[in-house]
Amino acid sequence: MLGINQNGIVRVLEDGTTQIVRPRKNGGAPVLIAVPEELAGAHRFAAGDIVEGKVEPFELRSDQLPDQIPDHLEANDCQLLSIEEDVDLQYDEPGRVQPWRAPRTALLPSEILLSVERINGLDAASAEERPYSKSRRSQTERTRPDRWLRLARREGDTLGRMLDFAAPLGCGDVGAIIGPHNSGLTRTIRAVLEGITANAPDCAVIALMIQARGEEVTEFRTRFPEVDIVICQTDSAELSSDVALITPTLILETAQRQSEMGRDVILLIDSLTALWGIMLDSEDAADQREADLSISRRRIREFLQKAGCFHGEAPLGGSLGGSITIVGTVWSQPLDEDAEEDRELHPHLRLFEQIVSDLSWRVALNGKLAEQRLYPAIDVKQCMSRNEELLLPPDLLDAVLKARVTLPRNEPGACYMTMMDALDEPGILAALCGRIVEAQSN
Numbered sequence: 290m291l292g293i294n295q296n297g298i299v300r301v302l303e304d305g306t307t308q309i310v311r312p313r314k315n316g317g318a319p320v321l322i323a324v325p326e327e328l329a330g331a332h333r334f335a336a337g338d339i340v341e342g343k344v345e346p347f348e349l350r351s352d353q354l355p356d357q358i359p360d361h362l363e364a365n366d367c368q369l370l371s372i373e374e375d376v377d378l379q380y381d382e383p384g385r386v387q388p389w390r391a392p393r394t395a396l397l398p399s400e401i402l403l404s405v406e407r408i409n410g411l412d413a414a415s416a417e418e419r420p421y422s423k424s425r426r427s428q429t430e431r432t433r434p435d436r437w438l439r440l441a442r443r444e445g446d447t448l449g450r451m452l453d454f455a456a457p458l459g460c461g462d463v464g465a466i467i468g469p470h471n472s473g474l475t476r477t478i479r480a481v482l483e484g485i486t487a488n489a490p491d492c493a494v495i496a497l498m499i500q501a502r503g504e505e506v507t508e509f510r511t512r513f514p515e516v517d518i519v520i521c522q523t524d525s526a527e528l529s530s531d532v533a534l535i536t537p538t539l540i541l542e543t544a545q546r547q548s549e550m551g552r553d554v555i556l557l558i559d560s561l562t563a564l565w566g567i568m569l570d571s572e573d574a575a576d577q578r579e580a581d582l583s584i585s586r587r588r589i590r591e592f593l594q595k596a597g598c599f600h601g602e603a604p605l606g607g608s609l610g611g612s613i614t615i616v617g618t619v620w621s622q623p624l625d626e627d628a629e630e631d632r633e634l635h636p637h638l639r640l641f642e643q644i645v646s647d648l649s650w651r652v653a654l655n656g657k658l659a660e661q662r663l664y665p666a667i668d669v670k671q672c673m674s675r676n677e678e679l680l681l682p683p684d685l686l687d688a689v690l691k692a693r694v695t696l697p698r699n700e701p702g703a704c705y706m707t708m709m710d711a712l713d714e715p716g717i718l719a720a721l722c723g724r725i726v727e728a729q730s731n
Contacts, residue, residue: 316522335422337546347401432601434459440484455672461598468654530571548611561617580636692722
């Protein structure tokens with residue numbers, strides 16, 4: 290466990306100012322910790338470092354605040370609304386000066402760092418030897434995934450074995466679990482998390498939950514006490530989209546920093562659609578036309594393109610030795626052709642087409658199977674793993690490919706029933722493939 294919620298993540302602003310951001314346990318605006326320049330320089334803070342140290346409450350000096358609100362403006366209007374918005378201001382008692390409070394687009398420090406105890410899990414002395422941060426990573430530093438992340442926890446794990454059969458996941462993949470509402474999106478990504486924590490305990494795992502329901506958050510924290518579960522809620526009237534994006538951005542910085550230290554990092558996001566929505570909201574892109582012209586189209590792709598495997602040697606020598614795997618849930622459903630032609634679709638429905646070319650792993654959930662209460666509602670024929678020939682042993686890969694070919698292509702229901710019959714009996718993946726081939730040959 291990295292201790293993100295307990296400690297905080299280093300954030301470096303464009304002007305060089307260093308801060309530490311600590312996500313709140315239940316979401317909302319994160320806690321901002323001011324960092325003195327001498328501490329940041331002495332410990333070589335880089336964006337994404339996780340810092341544990343001693344802090345104390347911090348109050349900004351008067352010269353660090355904007356001017357006070359004029360005495361004729363009502364405080365509530367100015368405190369809760371962004372200074373960029375057009376506000377119908379009302380009058381208050383003449384001569385009354387209201388104390389200044391930050392608008393909801395601002396994030397001001399409430400604590401200050403006094404001393405540093407640990408950085409990225411290392412004591413302050415050992416942390417001095419950690420690698421320097423890389424500002425850029427080229428595609429030539431990436432290699433194809435070479436480590437299979439098994440998702441089946443045991444021989445009787447139905448969902449885990451189905452995922453391993455449909456789409457083997459590798460360290461460094463960028464993947465999406467795609468399906469309509471109520472098709473089991475959260476249940477499936479939870480199965481991915483269960484498999485990784487059981488079979489790859491050496492991986493650093495972060496679960497980013499965006500706009501998640503309270504019961505989902507509680508369940509994840511109860512099931513995975515050893516995982517960093519970070520909450521990003523955006524439904525507060527006092528929280529702007531720009532502030533809400535700080536936490537996901539810093540979580541990605543943390544994943545990059547950990548990979549530079551040679552660790553395999555798994556970042557699970559429930560949901561990518563919610564993250565895409567926050568990005569669109571930050572640009573006020575409320576319809577498809579605006580979304581098609583938005584910067585968010587590039588931002589969401591750049592976010593996912595941070596994933597990669599760095600196990601191999603770079604062209605100029607050296608190797609990070611780590612990897613970043615990103616898997617998120619994506620809300621998708623059949624599109625209305627008339628609405629699509631008139632460009633009146635909700636832009637959230639267009640996320641999959643924005644990122645499809647960047648995906649190396651995909652699990653598709655079928656809405657019709659879910660409507661019949663057939664879970665896990667995985668459409669095996671629509672799943673994909675680009676690197677499975679590097680992940681599976683040759684004999685196992687041949688068995689998987691042979692079994693997939695025998696399944697009905699355009700009949701998700703028949704394919705599902707064949708899979709479930711084969712999964713009724715416990716066994717390893719090779720045995721599952723053999724039962725599928727045998728069932729289809731009879």
